[in-house]
Amino acid sequence: MQLIDKSKVKEMIDLLIDQDLYIHLEMTMGAYASHVDSSKHPAATFISNAVIRYTHGSISGNGPFRVGLKTSQGWIYSEGLTHYEDEDVERLIMAGHDSQGKLIVALQLSREPF
Protein backbone atom coordinates (compact mmCIF):
# COMPACT_ATOMS: atom_id res chain seq x y z
CA MET A 1 0.00 0.00 0.00
CA GLN A 2 1.12 3.52 -0.82
CA LEU A 3 -0.10 6.88 0.35
CA ILE A 4 -2.85 7.99 -1.99
CA ASP A 5 -1.81 9.69 -5.20
CA LYS A 6 -4.92 11.62 -6.10
CA SER A 7 -4.37 11.74 -9.85
CA LYS A 8 -3.65 7.98 -10.07
CA VAL A 9 -6.79 7.19 -8.09
CA LYS A 10 -8.83 9.53 -10.28
CA GLU A 11 -7.54 7.73 -13.40
CA MET A 12 -8.62 4.42 -11.92
CA ILE A 13 -12.05 5.75 -10.98
CA ASP A 14 -12.55 6.91 -14.55
CA LEU A 15 -11.38 3.56 -15.91
CA LEU A 16 -14.07 1.69 -13.96
CA ILE A 17 -17.02 3.90 -14.94
CA ASP A 18 -20.18 2.38 -16.45
CA GLN A 19 -19.57 -1.29 -15.75
CA ASP A 20 -20.73 -3.85 -13.23
CA LEU A 21 -18.27 -3.91 -10.33
CA TYR A 22 -17.95 -5.79 -7.08
CA ILE A 23 -17.63 -3.46 -4.13
CA HIS A 24 -16.18 -4.00 -0.67
CA LEU A 25 -17.06 -1.07 1.55
CA GLU A 26 -16.26 -1.10 5.23
CA MET A 27 -15.93 1.02 8.28
CA THR A 28 -14.85 -0.26 11.68
CA MET A 29 -13.76 0.98 15.07
CA GLY A 30 -12.41 -2.45 15.90
CA ALA A 31 -13.97 -5.23 17.90
CA TYR A 32 -12.12 -4.24 21.06
CA ALA A 33 -13.06 -0.55 21.09
CA SER A 34 -15.40 -0.74 24.07
CA HIS A 35 -13.29 -3.37 25.85
CA VAL A 36 -10.33 -0.99 25.84
CA ASP A 37 -12.37 2.15 26.57
CA SER A 38 -15.90 1.62 27.87
CA SER A 39 -16.95 5.14 26.86
CA LYS A 40 -16.57 4.10 23.21
CA HIS A 41 -19.58 2.89 21.32
CA PRO A 42 -18.43 -0.05 19.21
CA ALA A 43 -19.56 0.12 15.61
CA ALA A 44 -18.53 -1.64 12.45
CA THR A 45 -20.16 -2.31 9.14
CA PHE A 46 -19.19 -3.89 5.88
CA ILE A 47 -20.72 -4.99 2.63
CA SER A 48 -18.73 -7.41 0.54
CA ASN A 49 -19.12 -8.31 -3.12
CA ALA A 50 -22.29 -6.36 -3.77
CA VAL A 51 -22.60 -5.43 -7.44
CA ILE A 52 -22.70 -1.73 -8.25
CA ARG A 53 -22.23 0.50 -11.29
CA TYR A 54 -21.39 4.19 -11.25
CA THR A 55 -21.69 6.82 -13.92
CA HIS A 56 -19.38 9.38 -12.45
CA GLY A 57 -16.90 9.56 -9.60
CA SER A 58 -14.06 11.54 -8.07
CA ILE A 59 -11.65 11.90 -5.19
CA SER A 60 -11.30 15.07 -3.14
CA GLY A 61 -9.60 16.53 -0.09
CA ASN A 62 -5.94 16.95 0.83
CA GLY A 63 -5.64 13.76 2.79
CA PRO A 64 -7.25 11.89 4.32
CA PHE A 65 -9.31 11.80 1.13
CA ARG A 66 -12.96 11.46 0.26
CA VAL A 67 -14.37 9.48 -2.64
CA GLY A 68 -17.86 9.86 -4.07
CA LEU A 69 -19.29 7.63 -6.78
CA LYS A 70 -22.60 8.53 -8.41
CA THR A 71 -24.80 5.57 -9.30
CA SER A 72 -27.95 5.71 -11.40
CA GLN A 73 -30.15 5.85 -8.29
CA GLY A 74 -27.83 7.09 -5.56
CA TRP A 75 -24.34 7.50 -4.18
CA ILE A 76 -21.44 5.65 -2.69
CA TYR A 77 -19.39 7.78 -0.29
CA SER A 78 -16.31 7.16 1.76
CA GLU A 79 -14.22 9.52 3.90
CA GLY A 80 -10.90 9.01 5.63
CA LEU A 81 -8.99 7.20 2.88
CA THR A 82 -5.20 7.40 3.17
CA HIS A 83 -3.71 4.48 1.21
CA TYR A 84 -4.17 2.74 -2.13
CA GLU A 85 -2.64 -0.27 -3.83
CA ASP A 86 -0.46 1.22 -6.53
CA GLU A 87 0.56 -2.15 -7.96
CA ASP A 88 -3.00 -3.13 -8.81
CA VAL A 89 -3.95 -2.04 -12.31
CA GLU A 90 -7.23 -3.96 -12.58
CA ARG A 91 -8.81 -3.02 -9.27
CA LEU A 92 -9.07 0.03 -7.08
CA ILE A 93 -8.06 -0.88 -3.54
CA MET A 94 -8.24 1.97 -1.03
CA ALA A 95 -8.14 2.12 2.74
CA GLY A 96 -7.86 4.59 5.57
CA HIS A 97 -5.42 3.77 8.34
CA ASP A 98 -5.21 5.67 11.62
CA SER A 99 -2.00 6.91 13.25
CA GLN A 100 -1.42 3.43 14.73
CA GLY A 101 -1.74 1.81 11.32
CA LYS A 102 -5.12 0.26 12.07
CA LEU A 103 -7.65 0.09 9.30
CA ILE A 104 -10.67 2.30 9.85
CA VAL A 105 -12.26 2.42 6.43
CA ALA A 106 -11.93 0.52 3.16
CA LEU A 107 -13.31 1.03 -0.31
CA GLN A 108 -12.50 -1.53 -2.98
CA LEU A 109 -13.79 -1.95 -6.52
CA SER A 110 -13.13 -4.84 -8.86
CA ARG A 111 -14.53 -6.47 -11.99
CA GLU A 112 -14.06 -9.85 -10.27
CA PRO A 113 -15.38 -10.76 -6.81
CA PHE A 114 -13.04 -10.25 -3.86
Place this chain on the structure above:
Amino acid sequence: MESRILVVLPHPDDEAFGVSGSLAKYIRDGAQVTYACLTLGEMGRNMGIPPFATRVTLPAVRKEELEASCRAIGIQDLRLLGFHDKTIEFEDQDKLDGSIMELVNELNPSLIITFYPGYSVHPDHDATGEAVVRTIGRMPADRRPPVHCLAFSKNHEETIGKPDVIIDVKEFLLKKMGSIQAHRSQFQAAELLGNKKMPDKDIQDRFGTERFWTYRFE
Protein backbone atom coordinates in the same frame (compact mmCIF):
# COMPACT_ATOMS: atom_id res chain seq x y z
CA MET B 1 -0.57 -36.06 30.88
CA GLU B 2 -2.52 -35.01 27.81
CA SER B 3 -2.00 -37.12 24.72
CA ARG B 4 -4.27 -35.50 22.12
CA ILE B 5 -5.29 -31.87 22.34
CA LEU B 6 -7.77 -30.10 20.10
CA VAL B 7 -7.59 -26.30 20.12
CA VAL B 8 -10.56 -24.48 18.57
CA LEU B 9 -10.16 -20.72 18.11
CA PRO B 10 -11.55 -18.35 15.49
CA HIS B 11 -8.60 -16.11 14.57
CA PRO B 12 -4.97 -16.57 13.67
CA ASP B 13 -3.20 -15.00 16.71
CA ASP B 14 -5.83 -16.09 19.26
CA GLU B 15 -3.34 -18.75 20.33
CA ALA B 16 -0.45 -16.35 20.88
CA PHE B 17 -1.04 -14.67 24.24
CA GLY B 18 -3.33 -17.08 26.04
CA VAL B 19 -2.34 -20.64 25.11
CA SER B 20 0.93 -20.83 23.21
CA GLY B 21 3.05 -21.44 26.32
CA SER B 22 0.76 -24.18 27.60
CA LEU B 23 0.72 -25.85 24.20
CA ALA B 24 4.51 -25.77 24.03
CA LYS B 25 4.59 -27.39 27.46
CA TYR B 26 2.04 -30.09 26.56
CA ILE B 27 3.96 -30.80 23.36
CA ARG B 28 7.28 -31.07 25.25
CA ASP B 29 5.53 -33.65 27.42
CA GLY B 30 4.53 -35.65 24.35
CA ALA B 31 1.12 -34.32 23.35
CA GLN B 32 -0.12 -34.19 19.76
CA VAL B 33 -1.85 -30.87 19.14
CA THR B 34 -4.40 -30.09 16.43
CA TYR B 35 -5.24 -26.41 16.10
CA ALA B 36 -8.52 -25.79 14.28
CA CYS B 37 -8.56 -22.13 13.33
CA LEU B 38 -12.01 -21.13 12.11
CA THR B 39 -11.17 -18.04 10.03
CA LEU B 40 -8.19 -16.28 8.50
CA GLY B 41 -8.92 -13.10 10.42
CA GLU B 42 -9.62 -11.47 7.09
CA MET B 43 -11.40 -8.50 8.71
CA GLY B 44 -8.52 -7.63 11.04
CA ARG B 45 -7.61 -3.96 11.30
CA ASN B 46 -3.89 -4.29 11.78
CA MET B 47 -1.87 -4.53 8.58
CA GLY B 48 1.58 -3.56 9.83
CA ILE B 49 3.12 -0.12 10.30
CA PRO B 50 3.35 1.16 7.63
CA PRO B 51 0.68 -1.19 6.26
CA PHE B 52 2.27 -4.03 4.26
CA ALA B 53 -0.99 -5.91 3.76
CA THR B 54 -4.30 -4.85 2.26
CA ARG B 55 -7.83 -6.07 2.79
CA VAL B 56 -7.20 -8.23 -0.27
CA THR B 57 -3.86 -9.74 0.73
CA LEU B 58 -4.51 -9.94 4.48
CA PRO B 59 -5.93 -13.51 4.51
CA ALA B 60 -2.83 -14.92 2.78
CA VAL B 61 -0.51 -12.87 5.00
CA ARG B 62 -2.26 -14.06 8.15
CA LYS B 63 -2.26 -17.68 7.01
CA GLU B 64 1.53 -17.55 6.69
CA GLU B 65 1.84 -15.87 10.07
CA LEU B 66 -0.32 -18.56 11.62
CA GLU B 67 1.82 -21.29 10.11
CA ALA B 68 4.94 -19.59 11.47
CA SER B 69 3.34 -19.31 14.90
CA CYS B 70 2.49 -23.02 14.87
CA ARG B 71 6.10 -23.84 13.95
CA ALA B 72 7.33 -21.66 16.83
CA ILE B 73 5.09 -23.49 19.31
CA GLY B 74 5.67 -26.93 17.79
CA ILE B 75 2.02 -27.59 16.86
CA GLN B 76 1.95 -30.67 14.65
CA ASP B 77 -1.40 -30.26 12.92
CA LEU B 78 -3.06 -27.04 11.77
CA ARG B 79 -6.54 -27.14 10.27
CA LEU B 80 -8.06 -24.11 8.57
CA LEU B 81 -11.82 -24.49 8.72
CA GLY B 82 -12.61 -21.80 6.15
CA PHE B 83 -15.21 -19.73 7.96
CA HIS B 84 -15.26 -15.95 7.51
CA ASP B 85 -14.03 -13.51 10.15
CA LYS B 86 -16.79 -11.71 12.11
CA THR B 87 -19.50 -14.13 10.94
CA ILE B 88 -19.22 -17.05 13.37
CA GLU B 89 -22.21 -15.91 15.45
CA PHE B 90 -24.31 -15.78 12.26
CA GLU B 91 -23.06 -19.01 10.72
CA ASP B 92 -25.32 -22.01 10.20
CA GLN B 93 -25.00 -23.76 13.58
CA ASP B 94 -25.37 -27.25 12.12
CA LYS B 95 -22.50 -26.58 9.77
CA LEU B 96 -20.35 -25.07 12.52
CA ASP B 97 -21.08 -27.78 15.08
CA GLY B 98 -20.73 -30.46 12.41
CA SER B 99 -17.20 -29.38 11.55
CA ILE B 100 -16.21 -29.45 15.23
CA MET B 101 -17.86 -32.85 15.81
CA GLU B 102 -16.05 -34.22 12.78
CA LEU B 103 -12.71 -33.26 14.33
CA VAL B 104 -13.68 -34.70 17.70
CA ASN B 105 -14.69 -37.99 16.06
CA GLU B 106 -11.51 -38.13 14.03
CA LEU B 107 -9.08 -37.17 16.80
CA ASN B 108 -10.78 -38.39 19.97
CA PRO B 109 -9.03 -35.63 21.97
CA SER B 110 -8.27 -36.00 25.65
CA LEU B 111 -8.57 -32.22 26.05
CA ILE B 112 -10.21 -29.37 24.14
CA ILE B 113 -9.16 -25.73 24.49
CA THR B 114 -11.39 -22.86 23.36
CA PHE B 115 -12.85 -19.53 24.50
CA TYR B 116 -15.25 -19.28 27.42
CA PRO B 117 -18.63 -18.48 25.86
CA GLY B 118 -19.87 -15.09 27.04
CA TYR B 119 -16.59 -14.01 28.62
CA SER B 120 -14.27 -13.60 25.67
CA VAL B 121 -15.05 -10.09 24.38
CA HIS B 122 -15.03 -10.66 20.62
CA PRO B 123 -18.31 -12.02 19.18
CA ASP B 124 -16.34 -14.62 17.18
CA HIS B 125 -14.61 -15.78 20.38
CA ASP B 126 -17.89 -16.19 22.25
CA ALA B 127 -19.58 -17.89 19.28
CA THR B 128 -16.67 -20.31 18.88
CA GLY B 129 -16.77 -21.25 22.57
CA GLU B 130 -20.54 -21.66 22.34
CA ALA B 131 -20.23 -23.98 19.35
CA VAL B 132 -17.64 -26.15 21.12
CA VAL B 133 -19.65 -26.34 24.33
CA ARG B 134 -22.86 -27.07 22.41
CA THR B 135 -21.17 -29.82 20.40
CA ILE B 136 -19.43 -31.47 23.35
CA GLY B 137 -22.56 -31.04 25.49
CA ARG B 138 -24.43 -33.30 23.07
CA MET B 139 -22.02 -36.17 23.73
CA PRO B 140 -22.85 -38.63 26.50
CA ALA B 141 -21.44 -37.21 29.75
CA ASP B 142 -19.00 -40.10 30.28
CA ARG B 143 -17.46 -39.59 26.82
CA ARG B 144 -16.95 -35.83 26.96
CA PRO B 145 -13.35 -34.65 26.94
CA PRO B 146 -12.66 -31.81 29.40
CA VAL B 147 -12.97 -28.35 27.86
CA HIS B 148 -10.53 -25.71 29.11
CA CYS B 149 -11.69 -22.17 28.36
CA LEU B 150 -9.89 -18.85 28.02
CA ALA B 151 -11.70 -15.81 29.43
CA PHE B 152 -10.72 -12.17 29.48
CA SER B 153 -13.83 -9.98 29.51
CA LYS B 154 -14.06 -7.25 32.16
CA ASN B 155 -14.98 -8.56 35.62
CA HIS B 156 -15.32 -12.14 34.37
CA GLU B 157 -14.12 -13.57 37.67
CA GLU B 158 -17.18 -12.09 39.43
CA THR B 159 -19.37 -14.62 37.63
CA ILE B 160 -17.16 -17.55 36.68
CA GLY B 161 -14.79 -17.38 39.63
CA LYS B 162 -11.08 -18.01 39.61
CA PRO B 163 -9.43 -20.13 36.93
CA ASP B 164 -8.99 -23.74 38.04
CA VAL B 165 -6.16 -24.55 35.62
CA ILE B 166 -3.09 -22.37 36.04
CA ILE B 167 -0.07 -23.23 33.96
CA ASP B 168 3.40 -21.87 34.59
CA VAL B 169 4.92 -21.32 31.15
CA LYS B 170 8.04 -19.34 32.12
CA GLU B 171 10.20 -22.13 30.73
CA PHE B 172 8.45 -21.74 27.37
CA LEU B 173 8.57 -17.96 27.00
CA LEU B 174 10.89 -18.12 24.01
CA LYS B 175 8.38 -20.21 22.11
CA LYS B 176 5.56 -17.98 23.27
CA MET B 177 7.39 -14.86 22.14
CA GLY B 178 8.08 -16.65 18.85
CA SER B 179 4.36 -17.23 18.42
CA ILE B 180 3.50 -13.61 19.23
CA GLN B 181 6.19 -12.26 16.93
CA ALA B 182 5.10 -14.54 14.09
CA HIS B 183 1.97 -12.44 13.82
CA ARG B 184 3.92 -9.49 12.57
CA SER B 185 0.97 -7.76 10.86
CA GLN B 186 -0.99 -7.91 14.11
CA PHE B 187 1.40 -7.12 16.92
CA GLN B 188 4.08 -4.49 16.85
CA ALA B 189 6.93 -4.93 19.27
CA ALA B 190 6.30 -1.41 20.59
CA GLU B 191 2.66 -2.18 21.27
CA LEU B 192 3.65 -5.43 22.90
CA LEU B 193 6.18 -3.89 25.23
CA GLY B 194 4.25 -0.71 25.95
CA ASN B 195 6.06 2.59 25.98
CA LYS B 196 8.93 1.49 28.14
CA LYS B 197 11.41 -1.20 27.37
CA MET B 198 10.35 -4.10 29.48
CA PRO B 199 12.90 -6.00 31.51
CA ASP B 200 12.79 -9.78 31.49
CA LYS B 201 11.23 -9.93 34.92
CA ASP B 202 8.22 -7.96 33.71
CA ILE B 203 7.82 -10.15 30.65
CA GLN B 204 7.92 -13.19 32.89
CA ASP B 205 5.27 -11.74 35.19
CA ARG B 206 3.10 -10.66 32.33
CA PHE B 207 3.39 -13.66 30.05
CA GLY B 208 4.66 -16.42 32.33
CA THR B 209 1.29 -17.77 33.46
CA GLU B 210 -1.69 -18.97 31.46
CA ARG B 211 -5.13 -19.44 32.98
CA PHE B 212 -8.04 -21.65 32.03
CA TRP B 213 -11.49 -22.43 33.36
CA THR B 214 -12.74 -25.99 33.02
CA TYR B 215 -16.21 -25.73 31.52
CA ARG B 216 -18.91 -27.18 33.76
CA PHE B 217 -21.59 -28.92 31.73
CA GLU B 218 -24.94 -28.97 33.53
